[in-house]
Amino acid sequence: MAKTRMAPELVALVAVRFRALAEPARLEIMQTLRGGECTVGELADATGLGVANVSKHLQSLHGAGFVTRRKEGLHVYYALAGDDVFALCDIICGRLASEVKTRGRIVASR
Amino acid sequence: MAKTRMAPELVALVAVRFRALAEPARLEIMQTLRGGECTVGELADATGLGVANVSKHLQSLHGAGFVTRRKEGLHVYYALAGDDVFALCDIICGRLASEVKTRGRIVASR
DNA sequence: CAACTAATCAACTAAACAGTAGATTAGTCC
DNA sequence: GGACTAATCTACTGTTTAGTTGATTAGTTG
Numbered sequence: 265m266a267k268t269r270m271a272p273e274l275v276a277l278v279a280v281r282f283r284a285l286a287e288p289a290r291l292e293i294m295q296t297l298r299g300g301e302c303t304v305g306e307l308a309d310a311t312g313l314g315v316a317n318v319s320k321h322l323q324s325l326h327g328a329g330f331v332t333r334r335k336e337g338l339h340v341y342y343a344l345a346g347d348d349v350f351a352l353c354d355i356i357c358g359r360l361a362s363e364v365k366t367r368g369r370i371v372a373s374r
Numbered sequence: 375m376a377k378t379r380m381a382p383e384l385v386a387l388v389a390v391r392f393r394a395l396a397e398p399a400r401l402e403i404m405q406t407l408r409g410g411e412c413t414v415g416e417l418a419d420a421t422g423l424g425v426a427n428v429s430k431h432l433q434s435l436h437g438a439g440f441v442t443r444r445k446e447g448l449h450v451y452y453a454l455a456g457d458d459v460f461a462l463c464d465i466i467c468g469r470l471a472s473e474v475k476t477r478g479r480i481v482a483s484r
Numbered sequence: 485c486a487a488c489t490a491a492t493c494a495a496c497t498a499a500a501c502a503g504t505a506g507a508t509t510a511g512t513c514c
Numbered sequence: 515g516g517a518c519t520a521a522t523c524t525a526c527t528g529t530t531t532a533g534t535t536g537a538t539t540a541g542t543t544g
Binding site: 320340 | 519520521522523
Protein backbone atom coordinates (compact mmCIF):
# COMPACT_ATOMS: atom_id res chain seq x y z
CA MET A 265 0.00 0.00 0.00
CA ALA A 266 0.98 3.58 -0.64
CA LYS A 267 3.36 2.48 -3.37
CA THR A 268 2.63 5.72 -5.22
CA ARG A 269 5.34 8.33 -5.37
CA MET A 270 4.68 11.34 -3.19
CA ALA A 271 4.31 14.74 -4.82
CA PRO A 272 7.35 17.01 -4.33
CA GLU A 273 5.36 19.49 -2.25
CA LEU A 274 4.21 16.69 0.02
CA VAL A 275 7.77 15.45 0.34
CA ALA A 276 8.79 18.93 1.43
CA LEU A 277 6.06 18.96 4.08
CA VAL A 278 7.17 15.60 5.40
CA ALA A 279 10.75 16.85 5.53
CA VAL A 280 9.66 19.83 7.60
CA ARG A 281 7.98 17.47 10.07
CA PHE A 282 11.11 15.36 10.37
CA ARG A 283 13.20 18.48 10.81
CA ALA A 284 11.04 19.52 13.74
CA LEU A 285 12.12 16.29 15.43
CA ALA A 286 15.74 16.57 14.35
CA GLU A 287 16.83 18.58 17.37
CA PRO A 288 17.73 17.02 20.73
CA ALA A 289 16.30 20.02 22.57
CA ARG A 290 12.92 19.55 20.92
CA LEU A 291 12.93 15.82 21.62
CA GLU A 292 13.66 16.59 25.27
CA ILE A 293 10.72 18.96 25.32
CA MET A 294 8.49 16.32 23.79
CA GLN A 295 9.64 13.80 26.37
CA THR A 296 8.87 16.20 29.18
CA LEU A 297 5.43 16.84 27.74
CA ARG A 298 4.80 13.12 27.84
CA GLY A 299 4.29 13.59 31.58
CA GLY A 300 1.45 16.02 30.97
CA GLU A 301 0.93 19.56 29.77
CA CYS A 302 3.45 22.17 30.89
CA THR A 303 4.02 25.90 30.81
CA VAL A 304 6.99 27.34 28.96
CA GLY A 305 8.73 28.05 32.23
CA GLU A 306 8.25 24.51 33.47
CA LEU A 307 9.70 23.15 30.25
CA ALA A 308 12.64 25.52 30.56
CA ASP A 309 13.28 24.30 34.10
CA ALA A 310 12.91 20.64 33.16
CA THR A 311 15.25 20.86 30.19
CA GLY A 312 17.69 23.46 31.46
CA LEU A 313 17.19 25.58 28.36
CA GLY A 314 16.51 29.31 28.25
CA VAL A 315 12.89 30.43 28.27
CA ALA A 316 13.13 32.28 24.96
CA ASN A 317 14.84 29.29 23.44
CA VAL A 318 12.12 26.91 24.60
CA SER A 319 9.48 29.29 23.31
CA LYS A 320 11.05 29.20 19.87
CA HIS A 321 11.31 25.42 19.86
CA LEU A 322 7.68 25.19 20.88
CA GLN A 323 6.73 27.32 17.92
CA SER A 324 8.51 24.88 15.63
CA LEU A 325 6.75 21.94 17.23
CA HIS A 326 3.41 23.69 17.14
CA GLY A 327 3.89 24.68 13.53
CA ALA A 328 4.61 21.04 12.76
CA GLY A 329 1.46 20.00 14.60
CA PHE A 330 3.21 18.01 17.31
CA VAL A 331 1.99 20.09 20.26
CA THR A 332 -1.14 22.01 21.18
CA ARG A 333 -1.26 25.45 22.74
CA ARG A 334 -3.67 26.62 25.43
CA LYS A 335 -3.54 30.03 27.02
CA GLU A 336 -4.84 30.46 30.53
CA GLY A 337 -4.22 33.64 32.45
CA LEU A 338 -0.55 34.44 32.62
CA HIS A 339 0.51 31.00 31.50
CA VAL A 340 0.57 29.19 28.19
CA TYR A 341 0.14 25.45 28.46
CA TYR A 342 1.62 23.18 25.84
CA ALA A 343 0.69 19.53 25.45
CA LEU A 344 1.35 16.65 23.11
CA ALA A 345 -0.91 16.59 20.07
CA GLY A 346 -0.66 12.81 19.97
CA ASP A 347 1.36 9.78 20.99
CA ASP A 348 2.28 8.66 17.50
CA VAL A 349 5.43 10.77 17.69
CA PHE A 350 6.83 8.19 20.05
CA ALA A 351 5.92 5.49 17.58
CA LEU A 352 8.36 7.30 15.31
CA CYS A 353 11.01 7.33 18.01
CA ASP A 354 10.43 3.66 18.70
CA ILE A 355 11.09 2.79 15.08
CA ILE A 356 14.28 4.82 15.14
CA CYS A 357 15.28 3.22 18.42
CA GLY A 358 14.57 -0.21 16.96
CA ARG A 359 16.99 0.57 14.16
CA LEU A 360 19.53 1.87 16.64
CA ALA A 361 19.20 -1.23 18.76
CA SER A 362 20.02 -3.53 15.88
CA GLU A 363 22.91 -1.29 14.89
CA VAL A 364 24.56 -1.41 18.29
CA LYS A 365 24.46 -5.20 18.26
CA THR A 366 28.05 -5.33 17.09
CA ARG A 367 29.12 -2.08 18.69
CA GLY A 368 28.93 -0.63 22.19
CA ARG A 369 25.82 -0.55 24.31
CA ILE A 370 23.62 2.46 24.83
CA VAL A 371 20.84 1.82 27.25
CA ALA A 372 17.82 3.85 28.21
CA SER A 373 18.00 5.26 31.71
CA ARG A 374 15.22 4.59 34.15
CA MET B 375 5.39 0.67 26.99
CA ALA B 376 8.76 2.36 26.82
CA LYS B 377 7.53 5.01 29.19
CA THR B 378 11.07 5.42 30.47
CA ARG B 379 12.86 8.63 29.62
CA MET B 380 15.57 8.21 27.04
CA ALA B 381 19.13 8.99 27.98
CA PRO B 382 20.41 12.30 26.55
CA GLU B 383 22.97 10.54 24.35
CA LEU B 384 20.27 8.31 22.94
CA VAL B 385 18.09 11.34 22.29
CA ALA B 386 20.96 12.87 20.34
CA LEU B 387 21.32 9.73 18.24
CA VAL B 388 17.61 9.70 17.47
CA ALA B 389 17.79 13.36 16.50
CA VAL B 390 20.60 12.58 14.06
CA ARG B 391 18.43 9.91 12.44
CA PHE B 392 15.52 12.29 12.09
CA ARG B 393 17.84 14.90 10.64
CA ALA B 394 18.93 12.48 7.95
CA LEU B 395 15.29 12.36 6.84
CA ALA B 396 14.73 16.09 7.23
CA GLU B 397 15.82 16.97 3.71
CA PRO B 398 13.50 16.75 0.67
CA ALA B 399 16.43 15.71 -1.53
CA ARG B 400 17.18 12.73 0.69
CA LEU B 401 13.53 11.71 0.85
CA GLU B 402 13.41 11.81 -2.94
CA ILE B 403 16.45 9.56 -3.04
CA MET B 404 14.81 7.16 -0.61
CA GLN B 405 11.68 7.11 -2.74
CA THR B 406 13.67 6.34 -5.85
CA LEU B 407 15.45 3.53 -4.04
CA ARG B 408 12.09 2.06 -3.20
CA GLY B 409 11.99 0.87 -6.81
CA GLY B 410 15.17 -1.13 -6.31
CA GLU B 411 18.88 -0.56 -5.88
CA CYS B 412 20.47 2.21 -7.95
CA THR B 413 23.86 3.63 -8.79
CA VAL B 414 24.76 7.18 -7.82
CA GLY B 415 24.38 8.30 -11.41
CA GLU B 416 20.93 6.76 -11.72
CA LEU B 417 19.83 8.52 -8.55
CA ALA B 418 21.23 11.80 -9.84
CA ASP B 419 19.27 11.38 -13.08
CA ALA B 420 16.08 10.36 -11.30
CA THR B 421 16.17 13.25 -8.87
CA GLY B 422 17.74 15.91 -11.07
CA LEU B 423 20.43 16.58 -8.49
CA GLY B 424 24.16 16.84 -9.11
CA VAL B 425 26.19 13.66 -8.78
CA ALA B 426 28.48 15.00 -6.07
CA ASN B 427 25.46 16.26 -4.21
CA VAL B 428 23.73 12.89 -4.36
CA SER B 429 26.92 11.20 -3.23
CA LYS B 430 27.03 13.41 -0.16
CA HIS B 431 23.39 12.79 0.65
CA LEU B 432 23.97 9.06 0.31
CA GLN B 433 26.75 9.29 2.84
CA SER B 434 24.36 10.90 5.30
CA LEU B 435 21.76 8.22 4.70
CA HIS B 436 24.35 5.45 4.92
CA GLY B 437 25.79 6.92 8.08
CA ALA B 438 22.29 6.92 9.55
CA GLY B 439 21.84 3.30 8.52
CA PHE B 440 19.00 3.91 6.08
CA VAL B 441 20.77 2.61 2.97
CA THR B 442 23.28 -0.11 2.16
CA ARG B 443 26.30 0.23 -0.11
CA ARG B 444 27.58 -2.34 -2.57
CA LYS B 445 30.49 -1.74 -4.87
CA GLU B 446 30.64 -3.64 -8.16
CA GLY B 447 33.16 -2.70 -10.82
CA LEU B 448 32.88 0.93 -11.75
CA HIS B 449 29.53 1.37 -10.06
CA VAL B 450 28.37 1.70 -6.49
CA TYR B 451 24.91 0.36 -5.83
CA TYR B 452 22.82 1.78 -3.04
CA ALA B 453 19.68 0.14 -1.70
CA LEU B 454 17.19 0.61 1.11
CA ALA B 455 18.29 -0.90 4.41
CA GLY B 456 14.65 -1.54 5.33
CA ASP B 457 11.07 -0.57 4.69
CA ASP B 458 10.35 0.79 8.14
CA VAL B 459 11.46 4.22 6.99
CA PHE B 460 8.24 4.44 5.05
CA ALA B 461 6.34 3.49 8.15
CA LEU B 462 7.77 6.72 9.55
CA CYS B 463 6.62 8.64 6.50
CA ASP B 464 3.18 7.07 6.71
CA ILE B 465 2.77 8.30 10.28
CA ILE B 466 3.81 11.79 9.24
CA CYS B 467 1.49 11.64 6.25
CA GLY B 468 -1.33 10.50 8.48
CA ARG B 469 -0.79 13.55 10.63
CA LEU B 470 -0.65 15.76 7.55
CA ALA B 471 -3.85 14.26 6.20
CA SER B 472 -5.78 15.10 9.34
CA GLU B 473 -4.29 18.58 9.37
CA VAL B 474 -5.40 19.44 5.85
CA LYS B 475 -8.96 18.46 6.69
CA THR B 476 -9.91 22.08 7.29
CA ARG B 477 -7.38 23.55 4.89
CA GLY B 478 -6.51 23.03 1.25
CA ARG B 479 -5.94 19.68 -0.34
CA ILE B 480 -2.56 18.18 -1.10
CA VAL B 481 -2.82 14.91 -2.91
CA ALA B 482 -0.21 12.33 -3.79
CA SER B 483 0.51 12.11 -7.48
CA ARG B 484 0.22 8.79 -9.29
C1' DC C 485 50.23 3.08 -20.73
C1' DA C 486 46.57 6.24 -22.37
C1' DA C 487 41.77 7.47 -22.56
C1' DC C 488 37.62 7.08 -20.46
C1' DT C 489 33.83 6.63 -16.81
C1' DA C 490 31.84 6.51 -12.03
C1' DA C 491 32.15 8.01 -7.59
C1' DT C 492 34.26 10.51 -3.95
C1' DC C 493 36.98 14.32 -1.99
C1' DA C 494 38.24 19.20 -1.00
C1' DA C 495 37.29 23.89 -0.86
C1' DC C 496 34.12 27.34 -1.21
C1' DT C 497 29.44 30.16 -1.02
C1' DA C 498 25.01 31.02 0.61
C1' DA C 499 21.21 30.04 3.42
C1' DA C 500 19.06 28.11 7.52
C1' DC C 501 18.99 27.82 12.28
C1' DA C 502 20.18 27.21 17.43
C1' DG C 503 21.17 29.92 21.22
C1' DT C 504 21.40 34.40 23.63
C1' DA C 505 20.21 39.09 25.45
C1' DG C 506 17.23 42.90 25.67
C1' DA C 507 12.89 44.96 24.48
C1' DT C 508 7.93 44.29 24.28
C1' DT C 509 3.29 42.53 25.07
C1' DA C 510 -0.45 40.38 27.86
C1' DG C 511 -2.20 39.41 32.13
C1' DT C 512 -2.39 39.62 37.43
C1' DC C 513 -2.26 41.85 41.95
C1' DC C 514 -1.64 45.74 45.05
C1' DG D 515 -2.13 53.46 37.58
C1' DG D 516 2.23 51.01 39.08
C1' DA D 517 4.86 46.82 40.06
C1' DC D 518 5.33 42.32 38.87
C1' DT D 519 5.40 37.83 36.08
C1' DA D 520 5.10 34.81 31.86
C1' DA D 521 5.70 34.46 27.25
C1' DT D 522 6.86 36.22 22.87
C1' DC D 523 9.43 39.21 19.73
C1' DT D 524 13.65 41.31 17.75
C1' DA D 525 18.07 41.63 16.45
C1' DC D 526 22.54 39.49 16.64
C1' DT D 527 26.34 35.71 16.70
C1' DG D 528 28.22 31.33 15.58
C1' DT D 529 27.54 26.90 13.60
C1' DT D 530 25.88 23.78 10.45
C1' DT D 531 24.98 22.28 6.01
C1' DA D 532 23.02 22.09 1.06
C1' DG D 533 24.71 22.83 -3.34
C1' DT D 534 28.46 23.78 -6.68
C1' DT D 535 33.02 23.39 -8.96
C1' DG D 536 37.26 21.30 -9.86
C1' DA D 537 40.54 17.88 -8.56
C1' DT D 538 41.34 13.04 -7.35
C1' DT D 539 40.81 8.07 -6.92
C1' DA D 540 39.29 3.43 -8.49
C1' DG D 541 38.16 0.66 -12.15
C1' DT D 542 37.53 -0.50 -17.16
C1' DT D 543 38.81 -0.79 -22.11
C1' DG D 544 41.55 0.02 -26.00
